[in-house]
Amino acid sequence: MSEAVKIDPIISLRNVSKSFQGNKIIDNVNLDIYPGETFVIMGCSGSGKSTLLRLMTGALRPEEGSVLIKGKDIASISEAQLDEVKKGFGMTFQYSALLDSLSVEDNVALPIKEHTKLADEIIDIIIKMKLALVGLRGYEKYLPSQISGGMRKRVGLARAIALDPDIVFYDEPTSGLDPVVGGVIDHLIKDLSVKLCITSVVVTHDMQSVFAIGDRIAMVHKGKIVEVGTPDEIRNSKNPYIQQFINGKPEGPIDFFKEDIGIIQALGL
Amino acid sequence: MINALGKFVIDYLKWVKGVVILFMDILYWTFIGPFKGKAAHREAIFYQMSFVGVRSIIIVFFVDIFTGIVIAMQTAYQFEKMGAGIYVAALVAIALCRELSPVLTALVVAGRVGSAIAAELGTMKVSEQIEALDTMAINPVRFLAVPRFLALLLMLPCLTILGDIAGIIGGYIVGNGTLHINTDLYFQTTFKYLKCKDIYTGLIKSGVFAVIIALIGCFEGLNTRGGAEGVGRGTTRSVVISFILIILADCILTAFFYFSKV
Numbered sequence: 053m054s055e056a057v058k059i060d061p062i063i064s065l066r067n068v069s070k071s072f073q074g075n076k077i078i079d080n081v082n083l084d085i086y087p088g089e090t091f092v093i094m095g096c097s098g099s100g101k102s103t104l105l106r107l108m109t110g111a112l113r114p115e116e117g118s119v120l121i122k123g124k125d126i127a128s129i130s131e132a133q134l135d136e137v138k139k140g141f142g143m144t145f146q147y148s149a150l151l152d153s154l155s156v157e158d159n160v161a162l163p164i165k166e167h168t169k170l171a172d173e174i175i176d177i178i179i180k181m182k183l184a185l186v187g188l189r190g191y192e193k194y195l196p197s198q199i200s201g202g203m204r205k206r207v208g209l210a211r212a213i214a215l216d217p218d219i220v221f222y223d224e225p226t227s228g229l230d231p232v233v234g235g236v237i238d239h240l241i242k243d244l245s246v247k248l249c250i251t252s253v254v255v256t257h258d259m260q261s262v263f264a265i266g267d268r269i270a271m272v273h274k275g276k277i278v279e280v281g282t283p284d285e286i287r288n289s290k291n292p293y294i295q296q297f298i299n300g301k302p303e304g305p306i307d308f309f310k311e312d313i314g315i316i317q318a319l320g321l
Numbered sequence: 322m323i324n325a326l327g328k329f330v331i332d333y334l335k336w337v338k339g340v341v342i343l344f345m346d347i348l349y350w351t352f353i354g355p356f357k358g359k360a361a362h363r364e365a366i367f368y369q370m371s372f373v374g375v376r377s378i379i380i381v382f383f384v385d386i387f388t389g390i391v392i393a394m395q396t397a398y399q400f401e402k403m404g405a406g407i408y409v410a411a412l413v414a415i416a417l418c419r420e421l422s423p424v425l426t427a428l429v430v431a432g433r434v435g436s437a438i439a440a441e442l443g444t445m446k447v448s449e450q451i452e453a454l455d456t457m458a459i460n461p462v463r464f465l466a467v468p469r470f471l472a473l474l475l476m477l478p479c480l481t482i483l484g485d486i487a488g489i490i491g492g493y494i495v496g497n498g499t500l501h502i503n504t505d506l507y508f509q510t511t512f513k514y515l516k517c518k519d520i521y522t523g524l525i526k527s528g529v530f531a532v533i534i535a536l537i538g539c540f541e542g543l544n545t546r547g548g549a550e551g552v553g554r555g556t557t558r559s560v561v562i563s564f565i566l567i568i569l570a571d572c573i574l575t576a577f578f579y580f581s582k583v
Contacts (some may be wrong), residue, residue, distance in 0.1 A: 136460035149453035
């Protein structure tokens with residue numbers, strides 16, 4: 053039997069915890085994400101999956117534990133050092149987060165102009181290349197308000213890959229889109245990670261998306277990782293949380309009401 | 322009761338701390354950032370200067386010209402009884418330059434520009450645009466607050482000078498039209514009594530007001546929470562707080578200039 057080659061994870065979370073106003077939102081999470089894979093984090097609204105993503109991007113700092121990006125612990129470095137790490141990854145947002153006042157090309161050019169000293173002609177070529185990758189050539193001069201939601205998400209994606217990052221974080225990439233456009237975005241995520249060898253971390257609760265793009269999937273519930281596995285392992289998991297979530301059943305261990313308050317108590321009767 | 326009072330004091334102190342930190346941040350990115358190769362964008366500064374300055378010209382002109390007219394009429398009513406109608410010219414010029422033009426211009430700009438800054442940055446905050454900048458390693462204070470701060474700091478004194486001129490013209494309209502003071506005599510009296518210090522104390526005030534408007538507008542915008550309602554709340558707060566602080570700062574500066582005999 054050949055010995056497996058040991059690959060170092062590109063993102064690694066070690067005993068990470070985060071609280072807001074005394075509520076533990078992320079509770080002692082350990083997670084490894086490997087170079088080149090598309091890692092999907094799924095979970096209900098309020099489960100802590102977006103917080104987990106923001107801990108990985110350095111937007112939030114954990115109270116305990118360490119977040120290692122390419123071996124560097126971003127939980128304990130200075131803002132200036134964190135900025136250097138941030139230049140190595142891109143992120144797309146749930147509502148695209150394009151700057152309203154800038155045209156499509158200026159939005160994509162923004163990180164390039166800010167962090168490189170490239171000539172305008174070169175930047176123009178890069179913008180055209182990035183927009184071609186997301187299928188939006190010809191829309192350079194449009195304002196974000198003049199294009200559709202799906203197109204805005206694709207511009208956001210072009211902006212995220214503008215600096216040729218190793219890692220791209222996607223926050224709810226298909227939410228608010230119709231199934232066809234959602235499928236296009238899924239295809240694009242998969243396509244870009246293969247073409248550009250990008251590590252993708254996708255936070256979503258869109259089940260179609262989860263199984264379409266995920267190389268590995270993690271389910272988060274109440275700030276803890278319930279299970280990590282390949283799409284097949286997750287689909288065939290015996291874990292009742294996962295079965296309830298992927299089948300969208302209202303009954304099961306995932307409760308949407310406060311556990312110990314019955315209707316009589318809730319109404320104060 | 323005591324709990325509520327304690328909470329109010331703590332919230333207030335937190336607000337002051339936040340504003341002071343933002344001010345330090347703005348000063349850092351304005352004066353030290355450029356030496357580290359991280360200057361604010363020149364185009365953004367010019368765009369904001371045009372928005373703050375050029376597009377406020379008409380409203381500032383009309384507010385100050387009417388104020389000049391009103392002050393001239395109100396004082397003429399008294400001065401004419403003493404046969405001192407000519408001194409309307411001096412009073413209008415000094416009152417406008419030292420006090421009314423800086424304050425009224427600042428209030429108009431706080432209402433027009435301060436609210437726009439809070440609303441724009443607030444919308445950017447709730448639609449994740451500020452977070453997006455942060456994720457792209459672009460400092461939101463340098464990218465958004467510094468151009469607005471510099472534009473206000475440069476343009477508000479210019480608008481105040483325009484207000485001074487408009488006010489004097491307003492006074493002249495009444496002086497010449499109603500009191501029949503001839504043009505030469507009116508302007509001779511104006512410049513005989515109007516000293517340089519009357520103008521520069523007014524301009525110092527307008528510089529301080531510019532800092533207040535930019536700081537409060539940016540702080541309320543960058544700290545907006547809770548969707549459209551939050552944007553509305555932040556915008557209202559920015560105008561109300563700017564108004565109060567402008568009047569307070571005016572009182573303190575006037576006392577300072579008065580007692581220090583500047």
